[in-house]
Amino acid sequence: MSRVIKSNSVLTFILLCFWSTLALAAPEIEFDHSKTGFDLTGMHRGVSCESCHQAGIFQGTPKQCMGCHLQGKIAASTISNGHIVTNNDCQSCHTTVQWSLVRVVDHSAVIGTCVSCHNAFSAEGAPSTHPLITADCATCHRTSVWTFARFSHANAQAGQCSTCHNGAFSDGKNSTHLPTTESCDACHTTNAWTPAHFSHDGVVPGACATCHNGSISEGKNSTHLPTTESCDACHTTTSWITSSFNHANVVPGSCATCHNGSISTGKDAGHVPTTESCDACHTTISWITSSFTHDNVAPGQCATCHNGSISTGKDVNHIPTTESCDTCHTTLGWTPANFSHSGVAPGTCATCHNGTYATGKNSTHLSTSESCDTCHSTNAWTPANFVHSSANYVDHGRTISCSRCHQSKPEGASNAWSNSIYAPDCAGCHANDYEPDEHRNASVSSLRNCAGTCHKSTPEHRATKRSW
Incomplete structure (x- = not known):
C-alpha cells in the first residue's frame, strides 16, 4: 500500500514539473490597449491589469480619471482630503507621468473663494508677514502671477499706514528716513511712494540740519560756501534754489573767499586784469551792472582793458586813429565823444x-x-x-540859405538866377519883386540894376538894406 502511494506521489510530481515547463515555455501575449479607447501612458503602463479590471471584468471599466481616482473606487490613488474643490477632471491639472507637481490650475473651474484653497493646507496661503486683511486674495493678487500684488488703499484709514508699512508686512521707513512720528500719508501718497511731499510748517527755524545733513536728507554739497548759518538763512521751503544770501555781515574786501569760481561765481576769463576786491566795482544788489572808478588808471592806458576782449573797444566803424581812448572819450560817458x-x-x-x-x-x-x-x-x-568868390555875387549883409537862390540841383552858377535873362544884375533874382506903380514909365529891363540905375544917391535899394 505504501509502495503504491509512493509511486503516485512521484507521478504527480513529474506531471507538475511537465506542466510547469510547458507553462514557462508558452509565449507572453502582447495586448494593444489603445484599441480600447484608453491608451496606457506614463504611470499607467506599469499598473497590473487586475488593479483596474477587478474580478476579471473588462467591459465597463471607467476611462475618466474620476472613475478610478475617487475614494472607494477601484485600487487607485485617491484625491486627498485637502484637495481643492473643483469640477475639473484630474487631467486638467495632473499628468499620467507625475501626480505632482501640478502643472497648472484652471481657476475658472475652482469652486469657492481663494482662501478655500490658499489656506496653507490645500495650496500656498498668506505667509506670516502678510498684512492683516479680511479681503479675498483676488482683491490684490491675480491668477496669472502671485506677485506683484495690486492693493487698493480706498478703504485704508488715514494715519494707519504703519499697520502694514512697518518693514515686516510691507515696506516701511528705511534706515535713512528722517526722524518723525508722523504717519506715512503725511508726506507720501498711495499713487507713488516717491516723490514725497513734506510740509515744513511745524519745523523750528534754524533746525534745518536736523534732517538736511546729507544722510537723512540732502545737505550742503562739497562746493557749498563755508558757513555756520542754518539752511533757512538763504534757502526757502518752496525751492532749494534760487537762494537769497544776505551780505550784511560780509567783511568788505573779502568777496573772493566765496566768489572764487569754485564756491560761487568768480571772475570770468574775460574779466579786466585787477587785484581789486569784487566790491570795488560790484554791489550785492546786482552782479551787473558794475561801477568802475578810473581814478587810478594812467592816462593813455585805456586799451589795456578797452580792447574788445576784456571790455568794450573801438567798433568796426570807428575812425582810424592811434590815439588813446581818453583823447576823445571820458570816463563819465562813452558818448558823446569830444574830438x-x-x-x-x-x-x-x-x-x-x-x-x-x-x-x-x-x-x-x-x-x-x-x-x-x-x-x-x-x-x-x-x-x-x-x-562866394564870383564878382557877380553882391554881399547881402545877412545869411541867406543856399536854396533861396539855387532852387534846383545841382547848385551852381547856371541855376543861381530865377530870371537868368537879367543876369548878372539884381533883376536876375528880383525881377518878380518889380512894382510897376512905383516905377512909372520904366521897365524891369531898364531898371535891371536896382542898386545903381535909378537910386544912385540914396541907399534905399542897397543889397545890405533889409527893408527893401
Missing part, C-alpha cells in the same frame, strides 16, 4: 566825415567837391558859412 581837430590837416575832413566813420554830407546837401571846412567849422556843423 580835437587841431591836428587835422585842412581839406582832409572827408577822411572821417564820409558817412561811415563820422557824419558826412546828407542827401539834401548841395553838390560840391569842396572839402567840409570850406563851409563848416569844427565848432559847429551848422550854420555853414560859404564865401
